[in-house]
Amino acid sequence: MTSRFERGVTYAILALFTVTSLTPVLGILSTAFGRQSSLDTGFSLPDGLNWGNFADAWSRAHFGTYLMNSVLVTAAVVTATCVLAVLAAYAFAVMRFPGSTVLFYLFLAGLTLPQEALIVPLYFDLRHWGLTDTYWALILPQTAQSLAFAVFWMRAYFRGSPRAVIEAARIDGASSWTTLWRILVPMGRPAISTMVVIVFMWTWNEFLLALVMVSDEAHRTVPLGLAFFQGQHSSDTVLLAAASVLIALPVVIVYVLLQRRFIEGMLSGATKE
Template structure:
């Protein structure tokens, strides 16, 4: 049994590490609220809070367009990855056919190879197909890159569902398609939302692929737009901090709303290998 002293020590250690993790975030937020006349590259306590930095960064950086592009790409990748991962995960978890294990391990190779290794070959392939400088040049490669994790994640979760539940449904006349969408998918909601959130975060934060594929300013994603904004306002630290918060805010908001499902999915999604 944990004693009161041990509990107090645990809380003290967790509080110290939480403070260390939050300190840089607080510094960025304070920098974003510091008047530009007082802005500095070091930690500065603002004389007064200047919320106008956010509107200035929003307008000058054209972040409405960039956030719209990132949202379109991220949502498309999440939806495509989720559907394909559900189908492939169900196949690997509950069907027996020649080469199943080999195909699964080939799929896992995608977890071992850095995505940056494919960017240049992808550029030439997509250029030959006329897809560069379009949203498809971002959606299709990132969907493929996310599938290795998605298939692994959903396959592991589907394997935790008692086989007796599936057999009972089949005895009642349910087809494999009905078993998947009426029984397995509803029970996999925490794992599915966790996967969706991780894929959304990875897609949202992707920088190298948009840099290689996109030249049209109207199709730039938020991280790419932030990089160009930084190059144009190198010494305007308050605007840079405000722009950074604008770009990061959608992922933070998503996590706040889905944190309960995220924790549940992390605890259940990889229980059985």
């Protein structure tokens, strides 16, 4: 058992990290609620909750269009990644076929390749096929990039699943498809939720790919829209802070909704006892 002193030190360290993490968030929020004519930034308390700053930033930056683009791209990437990762990970973890080990390590190689090294040849390939300035130029590369982690993550879960459950399903006459979708997937909701949150954050915050692949305003995502908005309102820190809060809000909402399963999946290492 830990002593009272050790618990006190632990709580003090946790409190220190909490304050450090929340400091920039509080600074952005205090700026976002300030008056647009004010020159104060950071931690000066606003003279009121100026909710109109968010509406002003929304209308000036055309975030309605950008938000719909980000929702469409993110939903497509998360859905495609989850389905493909579950299928591929189940094959690598449970099924046996020639070349499975080589193919799995080929997937893992995707974790070692930096996006900056691939963005230029990827741009020319997509331009050759006429896919630049389309949603496919954002969906396809991000799905491919996310699959490396997603397959690795879900394979760890499937390998840690009770073998007795899989064998019992096979004895009862269940096919591989039934075993996967009726037994393993419901059991693996924490692992899948963790994967969904991580892929969602990666896709929603993606900037470089959108910057290179998209040149027309109709297909801009919110991170790219914020960059252009910053260029136009570089001195208006209140509107910039309000726009930043609007962009970060969907990620916060998704995490809050899935936080219990996300933490459960992270702590368990995506495995089942």
